[in-house]
Amino acid sequence: MLSYHEQLTLRLATGIGELDEDVRQRHTQFLLNKQQPDGGFAGREGESDLYYTSFGLRSLAILGELHGDTAQRSADYLQTKLLGHESVVDFLSLIYGAKLLETAAGIDIFAQASPGWQQTVAETLHSLRRDDGGYAKGPEGMASSTYHTFLVLLCLQLIEQPIPDPQSMVKFLLSQESEEGGFREIRASKRAGTNPTAAAIGALRILNGLTEEIIEGTLDFLVEMQNDEGGLRANTRIPIADVLSTFTGMLTLTDLKALDEIAPDAALRYVRSLELPTGGFLGAAWDEVADVEYTFYGLGSLALLHTPSDFQLE
Template identity: 45%
Template sequence: MSRTPYLIRLGNRLAEGLSETTPEWRSRHAGFVLGFQKSDGGFAGREGDSDLYYTSFAVRALVMLGEMSTDVTNSVASFLSQHDPLRLGVIDLMNWLSTALAVQVATGQDLLEELGADFPDLVSARLEEVRTSDGGYAKSVEGSSGSTYHSFLVLLTYQLLGREVPRPNALIQFLYDRQRDDGGFVEIAPMRRSGTNPTAAAVAILQELNAVDDEICDDVRAFLRDVRGDEGGFQANSRVPFTDSLSTFTGLLTVQDLRLGELLNQAELRELLETQLEFPTGGYRAATWDESADVEYTFYGLGVKALLAEESPNLS
């Protein structure tokens, strides 16, 4: 594949966005993330054992901060080696692959090479097992219809394997069918009210497949205007009365990728991020109602800060 995978491009973009922050600030947030690393080398959520999901967010946050040390990378590699990627579901498979790539970039250790030359073929076959008749991809083989989010994860996984998603036109049509009258996109077919996160996933897929036109941009602009909160962030959908860091990150990313910057109030968004979501001791929380932070929402908070630096580099 000639084009750099989406996740790598995004990771480089976010790291660049934080490159002008102070070493003390980066170290504080890195220290918070590292506090969730377990003895097996993986990272956990707010409670429980380590898993691939939180490990992926932790590693991506540390890479964004430029704080992925050799010791941490080696311990993460050890954690990954305890999992057989061919036995994982779509979410964990993508997390395993993206984290393995981060390890390779940091240390040169190629965990995929250890799996054999037929690994991409075997993974591709697994992915196509969850493809549904509507052109999308389901969470598992039991799924009868496609999921916008899981279709996005499958696309990312194919890219990490260096391959194109099969039958791209069918996937494009699947997404067109998931668009609603409010201008956004839904996660599953029965839903009538669009969400910020499935809209961001749909737009990202369509952009990767060169299927975004002016009409889609106008529709998404109208939807994002409806879910823009009074604090400057974005709500999960038009009925949720508060903004959250996940929706704000995906909404902001979509705004920038579609060049819809007129929707942003940078001052309000920066105020929300720095005074309501960020903890002085490190980490970010999900929303103002949240009492603590974790590695996932810290990734989103760092991501929002990095994207804001693209709008106003001198304020990063």
């Protein structure tokens, strides 16, 4: 069975395929121009890193353009990071980037890795597990994080390692649900957010922990997050929509077969308003510079809004 990330890539690639060729080419060229001399991708400043490289590779993969010299240079960059000590976010970025390169270009960056490297990675991830069943952001962290628990789950799927005591993980995730619907990032948070809600629902889907009550509360919360701009906000305290929250919120609604609970036409207008004629996407109305991360969220949002209604993952 395909992992969550692999299913997501297929879904987004299907939706992207519905866009006009000139739109796809414009964004492809933007991304190719963002690849650094070392083969990686950087943020708005600084050097290449695993986080932004993952977004560059994900974007090119759903556009069908992760191949040839571009893919090989990216593989060379990822191989320089194999012996590093990375955060959970970077672990996932490295492993998922490697999976994309293997699937799209037939390049296996782990071909020379020592036997049992998957177990070593899993042990490192499990060192972040806390007594409540969730995972902390780092070794010093005491509080479990909804988002990082989801990331660990995705990593374990990608390296084909078992999930220990999945029911404890489900119990933690359920404890993060807000009374008003939606999910908190950490227990001390005072309100739910669009992005931790997406992480919680994604994890609960993988763990078969969703209930009708959870779905109903999540839908009520996400519908409230769409504002007059047409996009979705990060939480109730933030008045301005952003393309990250718009993507994660719409992905959650799509997973729950409820995208029509919001106004998709308004969401499409919002996402298009952040699209630059030279390629790339801004993060929100306040933004002035496109980058590879927000470009992935913009492309992903367009893909979700253009995916054929009869598309099935399983």
